[in-house]
Amino acid sequence: MAKRVLLIEDEPNIIEAISFILSRDGWTVHTHSDGETAADRVRSLPPDVIILDVMLPGRSGFDILRDIRSDPATQDLPVMMLTARGQTKDRELAEQLGANHFMTKPFSNAEVLTHIRALLAGAATPCDPAEPNLEP
Amino acid sequence: MLTFNLLVAAALAYVAFLFTIAFIAERRASLGKVAWLRGPLIYTLSLSIYCTAWTFYGAVGFAARSGLEYLTIYLGPTLVMLGWWWFLRKLVRIGRSQRITSIADLISSRFGKSTALGVIVTALCVVGVTPYIALQLQSLTLSFAVFADAGGSEWVAGDLNAVALYAAGGLAVFTILFGTRNLDANERHHGIVLAIAVEAVVKLAALMAVGIFVVWGIAGGVEQTLARIEASDIAHWEQSGGRWVGLTFVAAAAFLCLPRMFHVLVVENDNERHLATASWAFPTYVMLMSLFVVPIAVVGLDLLPEGSNPDLFVLTVPLNQGREGLATLSFLGGFSSATSMVIVATIALATMVSNHIVVPIWLRSRGQGAMMSGDVRAVVLTARRLSIIGVLTLGYVYYRLSGGGAALAAIGLISFVGVAQILPVMMGAIFWRGATRVGAAAGLTTGFAIWAWALFLPSFGEGAILSARVLAEGPWGIGWLRPSALFGFDALDPLLQAALWSMLLNTAVFVVGSLLSFPSPLERLQGAQFVNVFEHSAGAQTWAPNSAQAEDLLIVAQRIIGPTEAQAAFQRAARAQGKAGYLPDVTPEFVQTVERMLAGSVGAATAHAMVSQTLEGAAVSVEDLIAVADEAAQILEYSNKLEAKSAEQERTARALRDANQKLTALSIQKDAFLSQISHELRTPMTSIRSFSEILREGGTDVAAQQRYAGIIQDESIRLTRLLDDLLDLTVLENGQVVLNQQEGSLADLLDRAVDTSGLRSGGIKVIRRPADEAIALSTDLDRLGQVFINLVSNAQKYCDAENPELRIVVRQTPQGPVVDFIDNGSGVPEASQEVIFEKFSRLEDHARAGGAGLGLAICREVMLRLGGEIFYLPGQGGAAFRVVLPKSQAMAAQ
Incomplete structure (x- = not known):
């Protein structure tokens, strides 16, 4: 069965680009563009990997991540965060909240693919050195 | 003999003359030329409505029956004006600062904006004053009848009733026309005030003319007149000291408490300093009015056949001497006295009835949303008009029921004692901080009940309401409850006795009730503001701002006092707080300002109810009010200097x-x-x-x-x-931008903006009024056009209504012409209204909108450079932006 990725992003063109490269790589891509309901969507799917944008309408990516990590059903899901703001404090906050990877826009397609695959593989081996449940 | 028809024609011509005067005064007032309408002289003359037909006709009758005692009726107000002007000044100051609309409003407002007290005082006034209005109608019909008799035609009761009905109808029309033209925020009526001032002159002139004729025309000079007086019964009348003091007190109390007197003294007062003039000018007027009363009475008694009604000597003496011209003048004097009193009394009563009874009921029945949706102004105006008709109908019905029997002065005095019941509470309201709502209600009710039982109900005559047995033996045979000898005490005459008991018990119950009950925070607050009105001023205050409801308040205020005034007031308040825009912080102080603003139109209790409903009690918590009250008390205990200093410090700190x-x-x-x-x-x-x-x-x-x-x-x-x-x-x-000055018209620029945004082809519907857009512009048209395009395309992008509409409205405001862009979507939440002009501040959902959120920031900068302004206009339903056109360059093209 194809591996499922949930892309939480609100820019239509970026959704289209990421969807294209991931489906070409054999992923089933689900997309969601509203921040408010994103955590519910994660719970109801749940996907194998999540790509999560920071600036979303309704609720920020950081808050959504906090939700995902505080729900036992979703707390172990690998999450890759995307941001266009590119500030170090965003990166620090993402790590603190338990993001598995953090990428700054714009990115190279190859880079996205490499990290998504790595996250899937990492999720298969439960001994993750980073403690994901650290609440600030 | 003067034909009766000629008299009717004279009366009608006089009425037309009054209409013209009132109309011209209103016109001039609406043009802002009110200075001469509002001088101390007009103010003094307007006070003369104290002299009604009762004093015009009845004083002579009073003198003929009881000698010099009639003077007490003038002595009371004279003492008030001369000795108590400081009390009046306080009353006027309170009236101004609290935007008081009537005496019921004063009492209600002072005791925690109590609806119940408003209703009690209103009821008391309606019951007390209705007979008085009936009395005026009666004197009007009697004076007509005198002429009809003199003309040889025998009048039957039907004719009298018809005259009374026409008079009541005509007065209703006049009062509605000039008393409810608009909901004046200050409840001032320039037209009516000028008309009654003219009537004041007419009635004084008429009485003086009759007096001069009597003294020099009939008696033959001053000496002969004095001799006649010496020879008459009047000089030998036994005067009772107790009655003099009692009647003088009652007249003084009524002068302060009569709704119509309160209306002209306080509500219509334009300037406290006018009181200084009135304090000597009004006693002079009253003295002149009373100067010839005794000569007319004496000559009338000598001249006319036994049994002639002395109340009508002012008319019958000239007629008897064949002086029709003088009699007509005298008739117009009496006519003036009656009409001016009825008009002002009706306005005052109708204001109370509509503000304290009709509107509160309407509000309660419509619930929370009423003042946000319906046109409250229309409701209040309709309520006021219906109340005017209601009051006059009551007066007419009372006239018909009472059958016009009792002597004029008797009804007048009963009325006086009735309204005098308000005096203790009124004094307490402005001098005693310990007075409470419970005490006031108990005192008023007690006084009212005693007055009704001992004076009012018996005045209908035996068997009308109280049976002869009750009058003679008391209810159920309880002797000490007999109306004429309450508590077994019948040493004085019934009127004085009733006045004494009602005032004593009223005051006692009021004081004891106040001492035993505890005032609510709002009462304490209002109490401090009333009692210390001179010392009180805006002091240092530290409230947590609660801005959430400012917009709701603005919506309510717009509905009641109109958008222009409401917006201006809110902007002023915001500026005073150091904020830009139209929405000040909802501090308890600001809430009070809004309440006062609305109180000018709908009365304090209703305004309070509206504002509390709007705020749902959230902004003014009990703690806040206690804080206000405590703070007010503290402020008053410190010196004024300290207060000013701490206010200054607070401003600096802010x-x-x-x-x-x-x-x-x-x-x-x-x-x-x-x-x-x-x-x-x-x-x-x-x-x-x-x-x-x-x-x-x-x-x-x-x-x-x-x-x-x-x-x-x-x-x-x-x-x-x-x-x-x-x-x-x-x-x-x-500021490096180079402006390119061009000439053009606003209409063309808006056309271009709408075209450029591609709106003609569909999407949002644009509503414009080309007639208003004929404004010549001389500015950087490309830059101004850039702003318009931005606003139009914003509406297109963000308006979320099912059938989106954009109204482009050009208005003339004090800041010059402005262009409002108002759509019918869900608008901008209050929290975001300031922020949207910042860079990158898009609201939610930016994917739909495109653009980077710089549009409004650019608009603001452009308008700044052009010398205009742009801001968000809250309270319009949808999103609304106002562009104030560059000032010096915008000129109306005519």
């Missing part, structure tokens, strides 16, 4: 705090700005990079290639536009 906040905000803004720019640039860049990689890798079909290339192109354009906007904004902000 300015410092604001400056500090601004600095912090600026540094945060800089960070946020960089991070925003990064976001806005990187987002299109991401798509461009990603799709160009996909295209380079190959393997996609031609259709996909086309599409991806298209996306890359679109995103490049978006990037370029963003950079253009950023550069534009930077240039504008640094």
Whole structure:
């Protein structure tokens, strides 16, 4: 069965680009563009990997991540965060909240693919050195 | 003999003359030329409505029956004006600062804006004054009848009733026309005041003319007149000291408490200093009015056959001497006395009835949403008009029921004692902070009940309401409850006795009730503001601002006092707090200001109910009010200087705090700005990079290639536009922009903006009024057009109504012509109304909107450079922006 990725992003063109490269790589891509309901969507799917944008309408990516990590059903899901703001404090906050990877826009397609695959593989081996449940 | 028809014609001509005067005064007032309408002289003359037909006709009758005692009726007000002007000044100051609309409003407002007290005082006044209005109708019909008799035609009761009915109808029309033209925020009626001032002159002139005729024309000079008086019964009348004191007191109390006197003294007062003039001018007027009363009475008694009604001597003496001209003048004097009293009394009563009874009931029945949706102004005006008709109908019905029997003065005095019941509570209200609502209600009810039992009900005559047995033996045979000898005490005459008991018990119950009950915080607050009205001023206050409901308040205020005035007032309040825009912080102080503003139109209790309903009790908590009350008390205990100083310090502290906040905000803004720019640039860049990689890798079909290339192109354009906007904004902000002055018309510019935004072809519907747009502009038209285009396309992008509409309204305001862009969507939440003019401040859902959120920031900078203004206009339903056109360059093209 194809591996499922949930892309939480609100820019239509970026959704289209990421969807294209991931489906070409054999992923089933689900997309969601509203921040408010994103955590519910994660719970109801749940996907194998999540790509999560920071600036979303309704609720920020950081808050959504906090939700995902505080729900036992979703707390172990690998999450890759995307941001266009590119500030170090965003990166620090993402790590603190338990993001598995953090990428700054714009990115190279190859880079996205490499990290998504790595996250899937990492999720298969439960001994993750980073403690994901650290609440600030 | 003067034909009766000629008299009717004279009366009608006189009425037409009064209408013209009132109309001209209203016209001049609406043009702002009120200075001469509002001088101390007009004020003094307007007070003369104290002299009604009762004093015009009845004083002579009073003198003929009881000698010099009639003077007490004039002595009371004279003492008040001479000795108590400081009390009146306090009353006027309170009336002004609390926007009091009537005496019921004064009492209600002082005791915690109590609806119940408003209703009690209103009821007391209606019951007390209705007979008085009936009395005026009676004197009007009697004076007509005198002429009819003199003309030889025998009048039957039907004719009298018809005259009374016509008079009541005509007075209703006049009062509605000039008393409810608009909901004046200050409840002032220039037309009516001028008309009654003219009537004051007419009645004085008429009485003086009759007096001079009697003294020099009939008696033959001053000496002969004095001799006649010496020879008459009047000189030998036994005067009772107790009655003099009692009647003088009752007259003084009534002068202060009669609704119509309160109306002209306080509500219509334009300037406290007018009281200084009135304090000597009004006693002079009253003295002149009373000067010839005794001669007329004496000569009348000598001249006319036994059994002639002395109440009508003023008319019958000239008629008897064949002086029709003089009699007609005298008739017009009496007519003036009656009509001016009825008009003002009706306005005063109707204001109370509509503000304290009709509108509260309407509000309660409509519930929470009423004042947000319906046209409250229309309701209040209708209520007031219906109340006017109601009051006059009551007066007419009372006239018919009472059958016009009792002597004029008797009804007048009963009325006086009735309204005098308000005096203890009124004094307590403005001098005693310990007075409470419970005490006031108990005192008023007690006084009212005793008055009704001992004076009012018996005045209908035996068997009308109280049976002869009750009058003679008391109810159920309880002797000490007999109306004429309450508590077994019948040493004085019934009127004085009733006055004494009612005032004593009223005061006692009021004082004891107040001592035993505890005032609510709102009462304490109002008490402090009333009792210390001179010392009280805006002091240092530290409230947590609660801005959430300012917009709701604005909506309510707009409905009641009209949008222009409401917006101006809110803007003033915001400016006073150091805020820009139309929405001040909802401090308890501001809530009070709003209440006072509304109170001018609907009365304090209703205004309070409206405002509390709007705020749902959230903004003014009990704690807040206690804080206000305590603070008010504290402020009063410190000296004025200290107060001013701490206010000054508070202002400085606020300015410092604001400056500090601004600095912090600026540094945060800089960070946020960089991070925003990064976001806005990187987002299109991401798509461009990603799709160009996909295209380079190959393997996609031609259709996909086309599409991806298209996306890359679109995103490049978006990037370029963003950079253009950023550069534009930077240039504008640094003031390096070069303006290109052009001539053109507002209409053309708006046409172009609408065309450029592509709205003609569909989408949002644009509603305009080309007639208002004929304004010549001389400014940088391209820049102004840029602002218009931005606003139009914003409406197109963000208006979320099912059938989106954009109204472009051109208005003339004190700041010059403005253009409002108002759509019918869900508008901008209050929290965002200031922020939307900041860079990158888009509301939610930016994917739909496109653009980087720089549009309004650019608009604001452009308007700043052009010398105009742009801001968000709250309270319009949808999103609304106001563009104030550049001032010096905008001129109306005529």
